[in-house]
Amino acid sequence: MFPSTHLIVSLILAAILFPFVGINSLIIIVGGVLIDLDHVIYYWIRFKDINLKNAYNYCKNIAQTEEFKKKKKVFMLFHSVEFIAIIIILSFYYTFLWMLVVGIIVHLIMDIIYELSTFKTMVKSLSLIAYLKHVKKQNKK
């Protein structure tokens, strides 16, 4: 899913919720757009290359990479249920984080729709535990 699409949807959602939650609605944009930074961090660590354009191109074409063809899944921390669970727990102490949860969930729904319609499969594993089980199973083959 393109960052611009996530930004537009997050801005619209923030505008809709602004009358009810005020300035906290802007946090939706953080959850809705910036969680894709895990892709960039992954690329930086994996390839030791901090070029943003290279990271963007790699992520855009990740389903065509040898790594993906071998593993059949990728794991992105901020896109995982484990990460969302931590944010939800923290939301009970810092209520503004609920807007982050809203942004992340909307982002994930958009990613799921995009991946299923474009690649006919989920590229990202939405759980670290499921990903580790998947990799273990792949390595046995």
Ligand SMILES: [Zn+2]
């Ligand atoms: Zn995403």
